[in-house]
Amino acid sequence: MKIAxxxxxxxxxxxxxxxxxxxxxxxxxxxxxELKLHDDKFPLDALRDAGYHAAVFGQKTYNGVAILSRLxxxxxxxxxxxxxxxxxxxxxxxxxxxxxxxxxxxxxFVNGQExxxxxxxxxxxxxxxxxxxxxxxxxxxPRLALVGDFNIAxxxxxxxxxDGLRETIHHTTEERLHFQAxxxxxxxxxxxxxxxxxxxxxxxxxxxxxxxxxxxxxxxxILVSDALRPRVTACHIDRAPRKNKQPSDHTPVxxxx
DNA sequence: ATGACGGTGTGGCACCGA
Numbered sequence: 001m002k003i004a005x006x007x008x009x010x011x012x013x014x015x016x017x018x019x020x021x022x023x024x025x026x027x028x029x030x031x032x033x034e035l036k037l038h039d040d041k042f043p044l045d046a047l048r049d050a051g052y053h054a055a056v057f058g059q060k061t062y063n064g065v066a067i068l069s070r071l072x073x074x075x076x077x078x079x080x081x082x083x084x085x086x087x088x089x090x091x092x093x094x095x096x097x098x099x100x101x102x103x104x105x106x107x108x109f110v111n112g113q114e115x116x117x118x119x120x121x122x123x124x125x126x127x128x129x130x131x132x133x134x135x136x137x138x139x140x141x142p143r144l145a146l147v148g149d150f151n152i153a154x155x156x157x158x159x160x161x162x163d164g165l166r167e168t169i170h171h172t173t174e175e176r177l178h179f180q181a182x183x184x185x186x187x188x189x190x191x192x193x194x195x196x197x198x199x200x201x202x203x204x205x206x207x208x209x210x211x212x213x214x215x216x217x218x219x220x221x222i223l224v225s226d227a228l229r230p231r232v233t234a235c236h237i238d239r240a241p242r243k244n245k246q247p248s249d250h251t252p253v254x255x256x257x
Numbered sequence: 258a259t260g261a262c263g264g265t266g267t268g269g270c271a272c273c274g275a
Binding site: 009010012013034036060061062111112113151169170203205206207208210217219246248249 | 260261262263264265266272273274275
């Protein structure tokens with residue numbers, strides 16, 4: 001089973017690249033973030049023709065998340081229960097995989113802009129609420145993956161300039177403690193289960209030749225539950241889509257389990 | 258301290274992302 005996450009920075013623009021990538025990689029589940037379109041603009045037909053079911057939680061202009069799956073999706077949940085939020089950032093669904101039900105939680109985590117800002121405060125409250133949701137999700141669904149654009153570089157090695165960017169957004173101690181708190185619930189960063197190249201990143205700034213100079217961050221993650229972890233055989237970042245014409249600034253992360 | 262690039266929506270520029 002192959003599961004992937006990809007922040008596409010507008011599905012309206014990136015749909016042809018998504019279809020190409022699905023055809024090339026044949027992932028079973030693809031979690032998308034930053035759709036930037038409302039549900040009624042979601043390209044259900046094109047994705048169905050490509051062989052995928054979809055659970056969608058869209059939003060015009062900003063945010064928006066979806067789960068694509070070759071197998072049907074059930075028990076779809078949107079956003080964080082009990083946490084009032086005007087922004088579409090979380091969608092969860094269950095797939096009945098051959099070896100048992102698999103719960104997938106797909107998040108577009110808050111950016112936070114700058115420590116001390118109102119948006120950073122929102123990020124902290126959102127992360128705290130997500131943790132409580134994940135505690136409940138894990139209790140109900142032992143076989144679980146939490147994936148998405150976390151907007152957190154968990155360690156220094158996940159940043160192209162950890163010293164220059166110390167305690168700036170994506171790098172703050174507070175954000176990293178929230179990431180660790182998710183791991184402490186019984187989740188593992190699948191990427192770090194394996195030897196990986198140094199300076200492996202999933203996002204590069206569009207500006208100043210960020211990708212060409214590999215000035216990036218690893219902020220897109222796949223966390224697997226303790227019950228799913230023994231099944232994981234590989235995890236990698238696929239840089240190929242970042243080399244497309246008109247790429248997203250993020251590239252997909254893929255896990256095999 | 259600011260802008261650099263790209264997407265969206267609006268209306269000829271502002272806002273947001275990371």
